[in-house]
Amino acid sequence: MRLAPMKPILELAEERNVAYGAFVTVSYEMARAAIEAGSELDVPVIFITGTDCVELLGGYDAAVETVKRAACDSKVPVALHADHFKSYDDIVKAVNAGYSSVMFDGSGLPFEENIRETKRVVDFAHCFGVTVEGELGRLVGEEGDLKVLGPEAAQTDPDEAVEFVERTGIDALAVAIGTQHGHYVAAPHLNIERLAKIDSMVKVPLVLHGGSGTPIDQVQDAIRHGIRKINVATDVLVSVADSFGEMEKRPGFKYNTTMFINSKECAKEFIKTKMRQFRLENV
Numbered sequence: 425m426r427l428a429p430m431k432p433i434l435e436l437a438e439e440r441n442v443a444y445g446a447f448v449t450v451s452y453e454m455a456r457a458a459i460e461a462g463s464e465l466d467v468p469v470i471f472i473t474g475t476d477c478v479e480l481l482g483g484y485d486a487a488v489e490t491v492k493r494a495a496c497d498s499k500v501p502v503a504l505h506a507d508h509f510k511s512y513d514d515i516v517k518a519v520n521a522g523y524s525s526v527m528f529d530g531s532g533l534p535f536e537e538n539i540r541e542t543k544r545v546v547d548f549a550h551c552f553g554v555t556v557e558g559e560l561g562r563l564v565g566e567e568g569d570l571k572v573l574g575p576e577a578a579q580t581d582p583d584e585a586v587e588f589v590e591r592t593g594i595d596a597l598a599v600a601i602g603t604q605h606g607h608y609v610a611a612p613h614l615n616i617e618r619l620a621k622i623d624s625m626v627k628v629p630l631v632l633h634g635g636s637g638t639p640i641d642q643v644q645d646a647i648r649h650g651i652r653k654i655n656v657a658t659d660v661l662v663s664v665a666d667s668f669g670e671m672e673k674r675p676g677f678k679y680n681t682t683m684f685i686n687s688k689e690c691a692k693e694f695i696k697t698k699m700r701q702f703r704l705e706n707v
Contacts, residue, residue, distance in 0.1 A: 425492055425495060425496065426524075427488070427491065427492065427495075427502055427503060427504050427522060427523070427524040428468070428501035428502055428503045428524055429503065429524050429525060429553055429554065429555045430470060430503040430505055430524060430525035430555040430557070430595070430596070430653075431525075431555040431595045431596070432501075433468045433470065433501055433503055434555075434595070434596055434629035434652045434653055435629070436468065437629065437652040437653070438629055438652055440703075441647075441648075441704075442647065442652075442702060442703045442704060443632075443646075443647045443651050443652050443653060443654050443702040444467065444468055444470055444652070444653055444654075444699075444702060445470065445635070445653075445654050445655075445656050445695065445698045445699055445702050446470035446471070446472045446505060446507075446653055446654065446655045446656065447469070447470070447471060447472065447656050447657075447660050447695055447698075448471075448472050448473070448474075448477060448507075448656070448657035448660050448661065449471045449472075449473060449477065449481075449490075449491070450473075450477050450480045450481060450661075451480075451481070451490075452490050452493065452494055453684055453687065453688040453691075454660070454664065454688070454691055455471065455490060455491050455494035455495070456494045456688055456692075457688045457689075457691035457692040457695060458471065458691075458692070458695050459494050459495050459497075459498050459502065460692050461692045461693075461695040461696040461699060462498070462499075462500045462502075462695075462699065463497075463498055463499040463500055464696065465696060465699050465700070466499070466500060467500060467699045467703070468500050468501045468502070468503070469495075469498070469500060469501070469502045469503070470502075470503045470505055470525075470653065471491055471502070471503065471504050471505060472505045472507035472655055472657065473487055473504070473505070473506065473507060474507050474508050474509075475509065475514060478506075478518075483521075484517050484518055484520075484521035484523070485521045485522075487504070487521070487523075488504060488521045488522040488523065491504050492522075503524045503525050503555070504522075504523050504524055504525065505523070505524070505525040505526065505527065505555075505557070506518040506523050506525070506526040506527060507527050507655065508527060508529040509526060509527060509528060509529060510528070510529050510530070510532075512528070512541065512544060512545060512548075515528060515545055515548070515549070516548065519548070519549055519552055519554050523554065524553075524554060524555065525554060525555040525556075525557065526545065526549055526554060526555070526556055526557070527556070527557040527558070527559065527598065528541060528542050528545040528556065528557075528558060528559075529559050529598075530542050530558070530559065531559040531560060531561060531598075531600075535584060535588075538558075538560070538588070539587075539588060539591050539592055542556075542558045542588075542592040542594060543591065543592045543593065546592055546593045546594060547593075550593070555595045555596065556593075556594050556595050556596075557594060557595065557596040557597070557598055557631060558588065558589075558592055558594040558596075558597055558598065559597070559598040559599075559600075559633075560580050560581075560584060560585055560588050560597065560598075560599065560600075561578055561579050561580030561581070561599060561600030561601075578600055579599075579600045579601055579602065579615060579618060580599040580600050580601065580618070580622060582618065582621045582622045582625050582626075583625075585597060585599070585622050585625065585626050586625050586626060589626050589627065589628055594628060595628060595629075596628055596629045596630070596631050596652075596653065597622075597626060597628055597629075597630055597631065598630075598631040598632075598633050599619065599622055599630055599631065599632070600633075601614050601615040601616070601618055601619045601632070601646070602614045602615050603632060603633060603634030603635070603638055612637075612638055612639070612642065613642075614638070614642045614643075614645070614646055616642075616645050616646065616649055619646055619649045619650060619651070620649045620650070622650070623649055623650030629650075629652035629653065630650045630651050630652060630653075631651070631652070631653040631654075631655070632646055632651045632653070632654045632655070633655045634655070635654040635655050635656040635659070635698075636656055636657060636658035636659035636660075636662075637658070637659065640701050643701065643702075644701065644704055647702065647704060648704075654698075654702060656698055659694065659698075660691060660694065660695065663690050663691050663694040664687045664690065664691050666690070667683075667686050667687040667689075667690035667691075668683055668687060670686075670690075671683055671686055
């Protein structure tokens with residue numbers, strides 16, 4: 425099977441005025457959880473893997489093969505997205521292995537350098553029909569070696585966003601409006617006014633990173649103002665980790681493969697909940 429480019433999936437989200445979740449995977453079981461959830465709800469599935477996830481999966485070819493095996497009976501389009509890649513060479517490896525979407529994260533670079541390096545990725549990836557996501561602004565928290573402490577200064581500038589999209593030719597733009605990676609230490613307050621301005625000025629789908637732990641009412645407000653993809657990583661991993669602790673408390677518990685079957689089901693139910701919420705359904 426051929427994995428689906430992310431661009432038409434996001435265009436469908438735009439048409440329907442919804443967002444689609446992009447869920448982390450580090451194993452076949454986690455991939456199956458999302459595939460089954462999407463197939464049951466008729467929602468396209470987007471997988472995100474950072475370079476750390478690629479390593480856990482056994483490399484780029486193995487990551488693609490794992491997702492393809494999990495998606496062999498999928499009833500919905502399935503995209504595999506290289507998330508927060510900072511190296512052009514790593515993106516080339518991902519595209520050559522069969523990834524259908526890539527993100528070059530140059531948000532820590534000076535503006536002109538971010539444009540130059542992102543366009544370099546676009547020029548390469550588009551030759552293979554691969555979707556490209558870029559990022560402007562920085563999420564509070566840690567992403568690799570980069571640490572961002574001040575929320576407002578890190579957020580995406582609307583005028584820069586217009587120039588960035590026009591000069592790079594990206595298919596989707598990740599914006600910083602107040603979310604952060606990982607667990608929150610304080611309740612977030614998304615800058616919806618800034619998001620609405622960006623949405624009115626930029627002509628590509630917008631992406632929200634740091635979807636884990638963000639209050640759902642704020643997430644849904646962001647969807648109403650142009651967000652079409654929401655990355656969820658930490659909360660998926662938490663759902664899997666918590667499932668093991670929950671099983672250990674059951675009477676007659678034994679260490680066997682049932683643990684992994686249960687963890688897949690827990691991840692699946694969590695992902696289904698997010699898929700419904702991102703379609704602006706009340707659950």
